[in-house]
């Protein structure tokens with residue numbers, strides 16, 4: 393008998409092939425930071441291999457017209473979230489601010505701590521933001537009717553399948569994202585089409601939004617959202633480009649990390665949490681006054697999205713969880729270190745979109761495309 397989760401899996405794959413086989417549709421996909429360091433497991437490559445280039449070629453072979461990088465979407469999230477945090481911090485309002493890019497965490501907070509939801513960032517998650525940008529800025533630039541565009545997000549995550557259906561995830565009635573395919577589902581699609589990842593040449597993301605920063609890359613690992621946001625928040629708070637890039641105190645795999653980050657004369661109290669049980673602990677500590685914080689990152693999956701439920705775990709007999717986590721995280725930090733730009737606000741692709749559409753982080757138009765409200 394096929395389990396209900398398997399039905400859901402086949403259903404998503406069937407839907408993806410239906411979209412790919414429809415010649416009237418402009419087919420766009422975007423790939424999350426963690427997919428490139430997980431997909432190789434399904435093709436028996438060494439754990440943590442970055443298969444970005446081969447994955448892009450595979451997606452083109454499957455029939456996508458454009459292949460974009462959700463890391464660019466993460467750069468938009470950093471811009472908006474850092475701006476939102478700086479605003480709240482300077483006004484000492486609605487602190488601590490909680491990140492909102494993990495839909496399972498947002499769902500948990502809404503259900504269990506409704507009185508604390510005003511502390512959640514209003515930012516949509518990176519792939520939702522990027523879907524909205526693809527169906528506005530990209531559609532207009534290339535004169536493609538937005539109704540003709542279907543965006544498929546390739547994600548390490550199962551919770552994002554439900555996220556795209558939430559009522560607020562649209563702009564003027566056009567859904568930001570049309571379908572979510574997990575990393576393992578993408579591998580299954582490739583296998584059905586006899587695409588052998590290892591044999592493929594490297595491809596590159598499409599322009600004009602294929603450029604992402606190292607800040608976007610580290611979104612996939614616990615602590616990465618916090619570190620990326622601090623890079624931009626620090627420059628915003630100090631009004632200049634600071635040399636500091638790495639915030640090592642928010643790195644590592646502990647379920648709850650707390651640190652005080654010095655930015656100029658300010659002492660910003662941050663926490664990084666992964667695993668839903670740890671989220672409960674930090675929420676209780678905040679409620680009881682045991683934890684005094686300004687900014688909190690929460691990811692439901694222990695270790696962050698690199699260990700999401702949509703990622704392959706083929707090698708569980710040979711490798712333990714910590715080793716897989718470490719190798720995937722190492723691959724993402726290596727992408728960051730090799731990136732030309734490591735702060736989201738320095739990304740030329742973003743600067744162009746803000747100049748031509750969004751105006752500024754937190755502007756009315758940015759709110760319309762990139763932010764959400766919380767229906768309770």
Ligand code: SF4
Pocket residue numbers: 493494495496497548549550551552691692693696697698699700701
């Ligand atoms: S931490 Fe897990 S549930 Fe949350 S966005 Fe990442 S993969 Fe999805």
